[in-house]
Structure formats: structure tokens, C-alpha cells
Amino acid sequence: MTNERKSCEVVFHVRRFNPETDEKPYWQQFTVKVEPGMTVLDGLHQIKRQHDFSLAWRYSCRMGVCGSCGMLINGSATLACNTQILDISDRNLTIAALPNFKIIRDLVSDLSPMFEKHVAVLPYMLRDDIQEMHEPTGEYYQSPDDLLEYLQFTYCIKCGCCMAACPTMATDDAFLGPQPLAQAYRYTIDNRDDGTDRRKKAVTVEHGLFRCHYGGECSAVCPKGVDPARAIQLMKKQLFFDFLKLTKHKTPAHVLGRPEGVERNPKIPEPPPYTVEQE
Amino acid sequence: MLQLKRHPNKLGIGGWLLKGRWGYERYLYILHRITGLGILTYFLLHIFVTSSRVLGMKTWEAVMGVLHHPVFMLGEYAVYAAFIFHALNGIRLILIEYGFAVGKAEEPVYPYRSSVNVQRPLGVGVMVLAVILALVGAARFFMLNGG
Ligand code: FES
Numbered sequence: 001m002t003n004e005r006k007s008c009e010v011v012f013h014v015r016r017f018n019p020e021t022d023e024k025p026y027w028q029q030f031t032v033k034v035e036p037g038m039t040v041l042d043g044l045h046q047i048k049r050q051h052d053f054s055l056a057w058r059y060s061c062r063m064g065v066c067g068s069c070g071m072l073i074n075g076s077a078t079l080a081c082n083t084q085i086l087d088i089s090d091r092n093l094t095i096a097a098l099p100n101f102k103i104i105r106d107l108v109s110d111l112s113p114m115f116e117k118h119v120a121v122l123p124y125m126l127r128d129d130i131q132e133m134h135e136p137t138g139e140y141y142q143s144p145d146d147l148l149e150y151l152q153f154t155y156c157i158k159c160g161c162c163m164a165a166c167p168t169m170a171t172d173d174a175f176l177g178p179q180p181l182a183q184a185y186r187y188t189i190d191n192r193d194d195g196t197d198r199r200k201k202a203v204t205v206e207h208g209l210f211r212c213h214y215g216g217e218c219s220a221v222c223p224k225g226v227d228p229a230r231a232i233q234l235m236k237k238q239l240f241f242d243f244l245k246l247t248k249h250k251t252p253a254h255v256l257g258r259p260e261g262v263e264r265n266p267k268i269p270e271p272p273p274y275t276v277e278q279e
Numbered sequence: 280m281l282q283l284k285r286h287p288n289k290l291g292i293g294g295w296l297l298k299g300r301w302g303y304e305r306y307l308y309i310l311h312r313i314t315g316l317g318i319l320t321y322f323l324l325h326i327f328v329t330s331s332r333v334l335g336m337k338t339w340e341a342v343m344g345v346l347h348h349p350v351f352m353l354g355e356y357a358v359y360a361a362f363i364f365h366a367l368n369g370i371r372l373i374l375i376e377y378g379f380a381v382g383k384a385e386e387p388v389y390p391y392r393s394s395v396n397v398q399r400p401l402g403v404g405v406m407v408l409a410v411i412l413a414l415v416g417a418a419r420f421f422m423l424n425g426g
Contacts, residue, residue, distance in 0.1 A: 170294020216304030225387025230394035237378025
């Protein structure tokens with residue numbers, strides 16, 4: 001096989017839906033001249049320029065960072081900007097909105113249920129020392145090993161691909177889903193956090209953590225290598241040991257005060273003044 | 280604010296089968312559900328069939344006669360095979376779901392290697408075992424019943 005790629009014509013089969021005029025979605029075809037190096041997102045732009053300006057989709061960064069352009073491309077959920085057309089086909093391409101979310105228009109799906117579930121698992125640092133959190137006197141101690149425990153899961157860009165690929169999500173609307181559950185673990189395992197109990201309540205609901213039965217799809221489709229399936233199983237492990245009372249009570253990371261007897265390097269600038277009024 | 284209608288796009292049961300990358304684990308996931316439902320159906324039928332004994336010896340023997348039909352023999356073997364799969368995959372799932380076979384969190388470096396790759400040898404091993412047991416079962420089942 002040679003790696004030489006030539007430009008060719010690819011037929012884009014796009015699933016369209018306009019809420020103002022259409023009863024249900026329908027397929028429309030566009031022939032696009034594809035050059036090597038073109039992403040699916042570029043192809044969509046081409047359609048908008050040359051064929052139909054009313055085609056709607058969501059995108060922003062064009063480089064797999066913002067998580068806006070998740071869609072179903074040739075049957076699998078992925079980012080349009082991160083997918084080379086010629087990597088998957090030189091003839092036909094089917095493109096539809098992410099399933100398991102309602103369609104707003106054409107390729108734009110309504111991700112708000114995912115965001116609501118994300119908020120429900122308390123995806124932020126929970127600690128008792130509120131004063132320190134608001135006006136920090138130093139940094140919380142964290143070793144490189146502590147960091148590795150959760151680093152992988154921080155790369156989530158909330159594109160919704162995992163939610164669209166999950167077979168459990170397909171039949172269970174109320175299931176929290178891979179994205180929120182992975183984020184619940186990301187915070188629970190962070191050594192600066194002290195909210196395990198509260199988060200445990202949030203994820204062990206009826207359609208929560210234990211509804212995952214490892215179809216492995218979320219991790220297979222994740223465009224950022226976040227591996228939600230791993231986070232979910234590791235969280236189950238954590239709760240399992242917790243249930244058996246086999247976990248040591250963890251004290252959240254302490255504050256590393258400023259070192260004493262050391263002068264501040266004058267070359268390091270002071271932080272800029274507040275731009276909003278402080279209470 | 281203008282509220283436009285949204286079109287539902289949930290995959291439903293079809294979602295078990297469609298719209299994925301078709302990883303090996305997804306096949307196991309679906310088969311696990313199907314065999315689970317199959318075994319449950321068998322269990323209900325089993326209660327129904329054995330309860331015919333209370334209707335007297337005649338009914339019981341008539342029912343048993345029907346059950347010796349080759350179709351039911353095949354069905355019985357299918358239940359055995361489903362049971363083997365479900366049990367072994369169940370053990371795999373217990374190991375995975377309690378976090379013992381998915382590895383530790385690692386930094387995602389492209390090309391990504393996820394927990395799916397980490398647990399794959401377990402999945403393959405367990406299925407090889409299931410196939411061996413199913414074949415041994417088949418030999419005994421059909422030889423004993425046929426001979
Ligand atoms: S446009 Fe930002 S992730 Fe694709």
C-alpha cells in the first residue's frame with residue numbers, strides 16, 4: 001500500500017433536519033472535491049460554500065480542543081475536525097448528529113442533558129477550608145504520582161462522543177453516562193479533594209455508576225484518550241473497598257505555605273490587580 | 280426565548296448493536312444481555328414445564344415426549360452454551376467492574392491505549408475457555424443423547 005493520496009470526489013450523505021420546516025430528519029447528498037489533508041469539518045465548509053449555505057453544525061477551534069464538533073461519522077461518534085476524510089473513505093461518507101441526544105438542527109445535537117448530569121456529580125473541589133479556597137495562602141501539596149492518578153481524566157473536552165457511543169445510554173435516558181461519571185472519579189481521586197462522601201451519594205443513584213457494564217465503547221471513541229470506562233471501573237473499586245471498610249480515611253492535601261527566609265525573585269511579576277470588585 | 284422543537288434521536292435497543300466502533304467488548308456486552316435474557320426465559324419455561332407434573336402422570340409423560348423432539352434438544356444445548364458464556368463472561372465482568380483488570384490511570388499519549396486494551400487478554404482468554412467448554416459439552420450432549 002502506498003501512502004500517496006490523491007484528490008478525489010467524495011459523496012457526503014448528510015442527515016438534515018430543520019425544526020421549522022421538517023417533520024423528521026432526511027438524508028441529503030453532496031459531492032465534495034476532497035484534497036489530501038482535508039478534515040470532515042473542511043468538507044462541511046466546502047458544502048456550505050458551494051452547495052447549501054443552510055447546513056448547520058457546531059464548531060469552534062478546528063483542532064480537537066473545544067469539543068464542539070462531535071458528530072456521527074460513518075457510524076462512529078468522533079470529532080469532525082480531528083478526522084481526515086481520506087483516512088476513512090475515498091467514496092462515501094455518512095454524517096449525522098450525535099445520537100442519544102436530541103437534534104436541534106442538522107448536525108447540531110442538544111448536549112444539555114450531559115451538562116446537567118455533569119453538574120450533578122459535583123465536578124469541582126470540595127473541601128472544608130472554604131477560607132483557604134477563596135483566599136489561598138499557598139498551594140495544596142500534590143506529588144507527581146498524585147497528579148497521575150487523575151491527569152488522564154482531565155483531558156475531557158465534553159464533546160459527547162462517549163455518550164453517543166455508549167450502548168447503555170441508548171436504552172437508558174436517565175443513566176448518568178460515561179462523561180459525568182469519569183469526571184466524578186477525576187475529582188474524587190484528586191488528593192486535594194475531600195468530597196468523596198458527597199460525590200458517592202451523587203453517583204450511586206438508581207441510574208448511576210453501577211449501570212455501566214463495560215461495553216468499552218466510550219474509551220474506544222474518546223478523541224482525547226480520556227478512557228471513561230477505566231475511570232468508572234476504578235470508581236466502583238474505590239466504592240467497593242469503601243463499602244467493605246477497607247479504605248483508610250484520607251485527609252485532603254495540606255497547604256504548602258510560602259517558604260520562610262526566602263526572598264521573592266524580583267523578576268517574577270506580581271499578579272495583576274483584580275478587574276472586578278472584591279466582596 | 281424562542282423554543283424550537285427538538286427531534287428525538289435516541290437509539291433504543293438498536294443502540295446495543297449500532298453506532299459503535301465494534302470493539303470486541305461490545306460483542307461481549309450484547310451477548311451477555313442476550314444470553315441473560317435467554318437463560319431467564321428458559322428458567323420461566325422450566326417452571327412451567329415441570330409444573331405440568333401436578334396435572335397427573337399422563338400430562339407429564341406427554342410433555343416429556345414433546346421435549347424429546349430434536350428442536351428442544353438443540354434448545355437445551357443452546358441454554359447450556361449460553362450458561363457457559365454468561366458465567367465466564369460474568370466472572371470477567373466482576374473482575375473488570377471492581378477495577379482489577381483495567382490498569383492504572385496513565386497519561387494519554389497518542390495513539391491512545393485505553394483500559395479496553397489492558398483487559399483484552401482477559402476477555403480473549405475467557406472466551407477461549409468458553410468455546411472449549413461449549414465444544415466439550417456439545418460432544419457429550421449429542422453423543423450421549425444420540426447414542
Ligand atoms: S472544532 Fe473544536 S473540537 Fe472540533
